[in-house]
Amino acid sequence: MNRGKRKGYPTIGDRVWIGINSAIVGKVTIGDDVLIAPNSFVNVDIPSHSVVFGNPCIIKHRDWATEGYVNNIAD
Template sequence: MQASAVDKVANYNCTILDVAKVKIGDNCFMAPNVAIYTAGHPIYPDVRSAMWEYGKEVTFGDNVWIGGNTVICPGVHIGSNVIIGAGSVVTKDIPDWAVAAGNPCKVLRMITEDDKRRLFRDEEIDDEAWAEICQKLGW
């Protein structure tokens, strides 16, 4: 299936606790078991026991891919053209064009032109598939 310019895909068991806005850009993909939390509770135990809750907006730019079993915490802003590795816990903002992963999630490296033909790790897209991709993209 060819993706259109505004596809958003949330795979199985996606959880979005949206007591605040959740903004998801175009061409975003969320693998299974992604959790997006906008809700939080006060730090101090007595205040927390009063059942207070707050909400902080979460945003994704365009062309974001979130790996499976990832948790996005309240107030996080993920830039455009970002990959978040599976199993990450994202507690802080992630800039545009980054590959980030871990618990807590940290930027591992930036995406560059060298990644254009990269498929998986150091494996490249084969010539036949690359020609098809270039044709679909009008390159």
């Protein structure tokens, strides 16, 4: 699974909330303001302003996805 074009490690953007027991596998990019629900399996790039859930992951666009989840942001 972590071979070929996916060999490497994830790049995680700003204001990302990752739920418990989630797996982010390989060389994928997680954009800014992304909420990854608990027990999700992420093996594809996730655009900014998204909510991700499931296995395989389902991606839904949502402005301010992490509002109420990410606090104490240092600007």
